[in-house]
Amino acid sequence: MTRGGPPCFHCGEAIPAGTVILARVHDKDEAVCCHGCKAVAEFISGAGLDDYYKYRDASAARADEIPRTDRWSAYDRPDLVERLTRAEPNGARSITVLLEGMRCSACSWLADKALHLQSGVLDVGVNPATARARLVWDPGKVRLGDLLRVLEHVGLRPHPLAGEPAEQLAIAERRTALKRLAVAGFGMMQVMMFAVPLYIGESSGMEADIRELLRLVSMLISVPVALYAGWPFYQGAWQAIRARSVSMDVPVSIGIVLAFVASVWNALTHRGEVYFDSVTMFVFFLSLGRYVEMIARHRAGSVADALARLAPVTARRMRDGVVEDVQAIELRAGDELLVRTGEVFAADGTVIEGEGRVDESMLTGESIAIAKIAGTTVHAGTQNLGAPLRVRVTAVADRTVLSGIVALLERAQAERPRLAKAADRAAAWFLGRILFGAAAVFAIWWFVDPSRAFPAALAVLVVTCPCALSLATPAAIAAATAALARRGVLVAHSDALETLAKATHVLWDKTGTLTRGLIRVEEVRTLGALPEAECLRLAVTLESMSEHPIAKAFLASGQPAATATGLDVVAGQGLEGSVAGRRLRIGSPAFAAALGAGAKVPEGLELESWVCLGGEDGLLAAFRLTDQLRPEAADCVRQLAELGLASEIASGDEASAVARIAERSGIAQHSARLRPEEKLARLKTLQSAGEVVVGVGDGINDAPLLRGADVAVAMGHGSALAQTSADLILVRDSLAELPGTVSLARRTQRVVRQNLTWSIVYNLAALPLAAFGLVPPWLAAIGMSLSSVAVVLNAMRLSRSPQDPQGRAWTAARPAEMA
Amino acid sequence: MSIVYLLIPLGLVLVGFGLWAFFWAVGNGQFDDLDSPGWSILKDDAPPQPPRPGDTPPSKQEEP
Numbered sequence: 001m002t003r004g005g006p007p008c009f010h011c012g013e014a015i016p017a018g019t020v021i022l023a024r025v026h027d028k029d030e031a032v033c034c035h036g037c038k039a040v041a042e043f044i045s046g047a048g049l050d051d052y053y054k055y056r057d058a059s060a061a062r063a064d065e066i067p068r069t070d071r072w073s074a075y076d077r078p079d080l081v082e083r084l085t086r087a088e089p090n091g092a093r094s095i096t097v098l099l100e101g102m103r104c105s106a107c108s109w110l111a112d113k114a115l116h117l118q119s120g121v122l123d124v125g126v127n128p129a130t131a132r133a134r135l136v137w138d139p140g141k142v143r144l145g146d147l148l149r150v151l152e153h154v155g156l157r158p159h160p161l162a163g164e165p166a167e168q169l170a171i172a173e174r175r176t177a178l179k180r181l182a183v184a185g186f187g188m189m190q191v192m193m194f195a196v197p198l199y200i201g202e203s204s205g206m207e208a209d210i211r212e213l214l215r216l217v218s219m220l221i222s223v224p225v226a227l228y229a230g231w232p233f234y235q236g237a238w239q240a241i242r243a244r245s246v247s248m249d250v251p252v253s254i255g256i257v258l259a260f261v262a263s264v265w266n267a268l269t270h271r272g273e274v275y276f277d278s279v280t281m282f283v284f285f286l287s288l289g290r291y292v293e294m295i296a297r298h299r300a301g302s303v304a305d306a307l308a309r310l311a312p313v314t315a316r317r318m319r320d321g322v323v324e325d326v327q328a329i330e331l332r333a334g335d336e337l338l339v340r341t342g343e344v345f346a347a348d349g350t351v352i353e354g355e356g357r358v359d360e361s362m363l364t365g366e367s368i369a370i371a372k373i374a375g376t377t378v379h380a381g382t383q384n385l386g387a388p389l390r391v392r393v394t395a396v397a398d399r400t401v402l403s404g405i406v407a408l409l410e411r412a413q414a415e416r417p418r419l420a421k422a423a424d425r426a427a428a429w430f431l432g433r434i435l436f437g438a439a440a441v442f443a444i445w446w447f448v449d450p451s452r453a454f455p456a457a458l459a460v461l462v463v464t465c466p467c468a469l470s471l472a473t474p475a476a477i478a479a480a481t482a483a484l485a486r487r488g489v490l491v492a493h494s495d496a497l498e499t500l501a502k503a504t505h506v507l508w509d510k511t512g513t514l515t516r517g518l519i520r521v522e523e524v525r526t527l528g529a530l531p532e533a534e535c536l537r538l539a540v541t542l543e544s545m546s547e548h549p550i551a552k553a554f555l556a557s558g559q560p561a562a563t564a565t566g567l568d569v570v571a572g573q574g575l576e577g578s579v580a581g582r583r584l585r586i587g588s589p590a591f592a593a594a595l596g597a598g599a600k601v602p603e604g605l606e607l608e609s610w611v612c613l614g615g616e617d618g619l620l621a622a623f624r625l626t627d628q629l630r631p632e633a634a635d636c637v638r639q640l641a642e643l644g645l646a647s648e649i650a651s652g653d654e655a656s657a658v659a660r661i662a663e664r665s666g667i668a669q670h671s672a673r674l675r676p677e678e679k680l681a682r683l684k685t686l687q688s689a690g691e692v693v694v695g696v697g698d699g700i701n702d703a704p705l706l707r708g709a710d711v712a713v714a715m716g717h718g719s720a721l722a723q724t725s726a727d728l729i730l731v732r733d734s735l736a737e738l739p740g741t742v743s744l745a746r747r748t749q750r751v752v753r754q755n756l757t758w759s760i761v762y763n764l765a766a767l768p769l770a771a772f773g774l775v776p777p778w779l780a781a782i783g784m785s786l787s788s789v790a791v792v793l794n795a796m797r798l799s800r801s802p803q804d805p806q807g808r809a810w811t812a813a814r815p816a817e818m819a
Numbered sequence: 820m821s822i823v824y825l826l827i828p829l830g831l832v833l834v835g836f837g838l839w840a841f842f843w844a845v846g847n848g849q850f851d852d853l854d855s856p857g858w859s860i861l862k863d864d865a866p867p868q869p870p871r872p873g874d875t876p877p878s879k880q881e882e883p
Contacts, residue, residue: 127851127852171851174850174851175845175846175850175851178845178850179841179842179845182838182841182842182845183838186834186837186838186841190830190831190834193830207820210820210823213823213824213827214827217827217831220831221831221834
């Protein structure tokens with residue numbers, strides 16, 4: 001595979017060797033990788049939106065899958081639009097649209113600008129963080145279908161969301177979390193302001209009534225922090241206790257409540273110490289970590305969104321020979337559907353007429369389309385690439401195969417068994433030690449001096465709990481999560497960082513993960529008299545009339561297409577047609593050879609993924625089609641190996657294709673033709689051998705693997721369903737960040753350990769000394785503050801320009817905004 | 820030192836006001852999207868670019 005030259009002007013990916021496609025942008029010819037990117041780049045330029053290329057901070061999504069058929073005609077019909085959208089004042093309508101391919105703020109600018117060029121658009125609100133846009137338009141002036149077409153043209157594939165409860169819930173959740181965070185933050189700062197004079201007052205002397213005032217005011221400020229900002233932790237703890245399990249929330253809540261109650265008691269009785277500063281800091285840092293995690297989770301998307309991307313909202317129903325557009329939810333079993341080329345099935349069904357090819361990759365991961373004839377079944381969410389099909393509906397809505405998978409994932413997500421385990425072990429360990437220590441102190445004091453038993457036990461709880469748990473772990477996790485988010489790695493479940501640090505094995509999916517999931521012509525072998533370029537041109541001409549994924553591979557080769565006549569599609573075999581008076585066939589070797597009398601298929605072609613071009617005088621050429629390896633894949637595998645992680649491929653594809661990719665990416669272990677259950681079985685074998693396995697995948701067929709893996713990593717542009725079951729999401733759709741993420745996870749664990757060690761050593765040293773009166777209070781106070789500051793600063797190191805194992809500096813890492 | 824009896828309540832009032840303002844801003848959607856408003860300055864009039872033959876003025880909002 002030869003690579004070189006500049007990357008595609010639009011999407012930034014490497015341009016395949018031998019491809020010359022130029023897009024006219026801003027009066028200059030720019031090299032692009034495919035016709036899709038060319039169309040998008042020229043549309044953007046033609047609409048006067050060139051500045052997009054200046055301002056964007058990530059390359060755009062590939063545009064090579066712009067369907068040639070119009071998917072949006074249903075949205076031109078007023079009665080249907082009325083049912084799908086919401087009414088706004090003055091007769092306007094609004095709808096929320098999920099935008100696929102949104103990568104940066106410049107994309108949102110582009111969407112906004114392109115839509116405003118249409119008359120009748122009243123308001124556009126694009127949120128790049130959630131990749132959603134809210135459109136308000138005047139149905140009298142512009143049709144919704146036209147707006148969706150504009151979005152598709154600029155490379156942002158729209159998915160209209162019928163209703164938007166999930167989005168509203170997410171916004172409400174985010175706002176509440178932000179308010180709680182603000183209360184904790186303001187409270188922490190205020191209490192610190194009063195804590196410092198209290199500490200200093202201990203040594204330099206302070207009037208007793210001022211001291212009491214400061215303590216009472218600290219208490220006043222801490223009340224909303226403990227009750228309002230800390231509320232989610234109590235809720236979580238209560239749920240865990242009711243479910244008879246222990247989550248991280250339990251020790252956290254016990255820590256907050258005990259420290260707070262003890263401090264309030266002491267403040268009101270004017271005795272002992274108050275720990276309001278610890279309580280507020282504890283709540284603030286925990287809330288901060290939770291907030292960052294929640295933003296990542298919202299970004300990863302919900303299962304409902306995933307469903308919206310896969311299943312269409314509308315369908316074409318046939319009744320008494322008349323075709324009508326209906327909403328997908330109106331369909332019933334027994335209805336007859338017409339599904340045209342390029343359309344997605346809205347329900348499960350049986351083909352009753354037509355011969356087509358269906359792309360089932362979203363369900364099975366198989367990259368080659370499946371032939372469908374009368375009597376075969378089709379599934380909701382899959383795409384018809386061949387001739388129009390008439391389908392009898394057999395299952396709708398929640399009875400479809402797709403909904404079954406979604407429901408399975410939803411349940412798995414709600415239970416989160418594997419994720420809970422890691423956190424629970426840690427929580428149980430801390431909780432056990434702390435409770436045991438406190439009980440021991442209480443017992444000992446009970447024999448020495450019963451009146452001091454309770455305060456002493458409380459002191460142990462208060463002092464050990466906040467220091468060990470509050471700052472050491474959350475500050476480090478929050479810093480690492482924020483640093484990773486800037487590198488395009490979203491941490492959906494922060495417990496994953498702990499597990500990732502211990503990982504020993506990586507189980508890769510092939511198609512779409514190690515490879516880009518795009519088939520390209522890799523090798524041309526001439527078998528007749530015609531030169532290579534001429535053969536390729538003939539092949540492109542024939543294939544330009546086809547919707548098959550193999551056709552895309554030929555079209556992407558960049559050869560201009562001539563006109564073919566008398567085209568005939570033979571399902572499962574190939575195409576036949578005439579180019580410039582010459583009868584030609586393209587397809588499987590046997591099919592292509594059959595046109596010429598007595599033509600033989602050369603040895604070796606039958607086994608591999610070869611497509612042949614044949615004429616009446618025998619075979620002309622053979623083309624080898626392969627899915628291309630990601631350019632960064634081999635580097636990634638090598639770096640992971642240096643970090644001690646062994647790689648292995650578990651693919652559903654055929655053996656020879658898997659072996660080739662394995663060789664190129666430098667992976668020795670590989671297995672092919674695995675069904676999702678077999679992938680899971682392989683994973684379980686590894687896990688039972690004591691390996692900690694990272695699963696990397698992109699498709700729905702990888703979802704079981706991802707769910708079973710100790711750490712699940714999903715590709716940013718893979719199936720939305722795979723993302724919902726992932727712990728980490730590589731937003732930039734590149735493997736380059738994976739080794740860096742592993743080493744950052746390890747550094748995070750190191751920092752957590754350092755912090756815990758420091759806190760425990762400090763407490764072990766200072767507590768007994770202080771208890772026996774050997775440390776003056778002012779020194780204890782300074783030591784206490786310095787200990788907390790040291791822990792926070794140590795954690796902040798994680799967010800500052802980390803290095804990966806090769807010493808390549810991570811770029812663009814700003815110091816954390818949250819210190 | 821009796822001034823603290825005035826200053827501390829005053830400080831609390833200010834904190835209360837700050838929190839109220841923040842809550843109002845959150846409820847008003849000011850923090851829902853922190854990225855794209857920065858791009859809005861580019862919306863109303865396009866940055867200067869060399870005019871192309873047969874081009875309409877870039878600031879036209881109505882028709883493409």
